[in-house]
Amino acid sequence: xxxLLLYSAGLDSFCAWHYLGHPPAxxxxxxxxxxxxxxxxxxxxxxxxxIPLTISNELDLARWEAxxxxxxxxxxxxxxxxxxxxxxxxCAGVKGDHTADKxxxxxxxxxxxxxEFTEQPVRLDSPFWAMTKTDIVRWYLDQGLPVEDLLTTxxxxxxxxxxxxxxxxPSCLRRWIxxxxxxxxxxxxxxxxxxPRVHDYYxxxxxxxxxxxxxxxxxxxxxxxxxxxx
Numbered sequence: 001x002x003x004l005l006l007y008s009a010g011l012d013s014f015c016a017w018h019y020l021g022h023p024p025a026x027x028x029x030x031x032x033x034x035x036x037x038x039x040x041x042x043x044x045x046x047x048x049x050x051i052p053l054t055i056s057n058e059l060d061l062a063r064w065e066a067x068x069x070x071x072x073x074x075x076x077x078x079x080x081x082x083x084x085x086x087x088x089x090x091c092a093g094v095k096g097d098h099t100a101d102k103x104x105x106x107x108x109x110x111x112x113x114x115x116e117f118t119e120q121p122v123r124l125d126s127p128f129w130a131m132t133k134t135d136i137v138r139w140y141l142d143q144g145l146p147v148e149d150l151l152t153t154x155x156x157x158x159x160x161x162x163x164x165x166x167x168x169x170p171s172c173l174r175r176w177i178x179x180x181x182x183x184x185x186x187x188x189x190x191x192x193x194x195x196p197r198v199h200d201y202y203x204x205x206x207x208x209x210x211x212x213x214x215x216x217x218x219x220x221x222x223x224x225x226x227x228x229x230x
Contacts, residue, residue: 004086009038010155012092069157093126
């Protein structure tokens with residue numbers, strides 16, 4: 001196989017599947033707390049679109065999941081597993097991502113490591129390093145693709161029953177910002193802009209330049225869509 005998309009249930013990877021021209025996809029079942037909600041979403045979308053999807057049960061990283069839902073080195077594990085299947089591995093990082101294992105630099109280093117130890121050229125990359133999540137959703141909508149499918153995607157660190165997004169975690173906040181800035185109303189168990197951390201932490205952090213300028217701009221633009229001008 002020449003290329004493979006690391007597929008999650010989220011907005012970014014579903015849009016990436018369309019953006020990249022429908023490559024084969026791999027979902028890694030990590031047994032983490034959101035797995036049932038993610039699997040329900042990806043199976044629904046795979047059936048609707050005939051996504052050539054493999055669900056791998058080769059990784060169980062639940063024991064390493066932190067309270068905030070982060071699994072350290074998750075993307076490194078994904079890339080190593082995918083390198084058995086493809087030479088080009090797509091993972092949907094976006095502009096401004098800077099976690100230890102999800103950035104242009106991290107992907108370059110992982111590519112170099114895998115190339116050295118597999119003795120074959122391996123490329124781990126994202127098609128979206130120059131695009132924000134808001135940009136990605138805009139591209140998707142500009143293609144005339146269904147909003148319903150976009151809302152079927154799932155990305156929440158503290159999911160409620162029946163696949164509800166909590167509206168009280170960073171993943172929900174970023175999801176809401178991207179959708180709100182494109183005029184898409186999405187259901188959440190609680191309204192993200194009323195999450196206390198938005199006003200106690202994110203507003204001052206965005207003003208103080210802790211986050212990149214584009215993140216700050218999109219954050220305040222989304223708040224303005226619901227009449228909040230802090």
